[in-house]
Amino acid sequence: MENKQLLEIAEQAKENAYVPYSNFHVGAALITKSGKVYTGCNIECASYGGTNCAERTAIFKAVSEGDKDIEAIAIASDNSSKNEITAPCGICRQVIAEFALDIKIILGYSKGDIKEFKIKDLLPHSFTGNDLI
Known part of the structure; x- marks a missing residue:
């Protein structure tokens, strides 16, 4: 799947965000190595x-569906829509890194600029399960 397509799915997912406090909608779409797409939105409390x-x-x-081989995640x-990126927060970076350091992070707007990073570049010197051995 192309980055633009995954980002379009993330843009759709952000419409489901529950954000009564910040009013800042975020959507994510990830694709696993098996080709399955999972979406998410931010949910405030x-x-x-x-x-x-x-x-x-x-x-x-x-993960709750047994699919842990994440290839990429797009965030909208x-x-x-202002063609500005929103990168994952620190906690999200750590959770993404839990599953692989080469996961692609796709940021941007499907009708504008799209940037791609690897999680290892957004979270250098990350703490992983290898550090617990």
């Missing part, structure tokens, strides 16, 4: 610690 980001929502959905936000 009055107790902010209970809030979950779009990226983690998509990852948790994939309200900033996307």
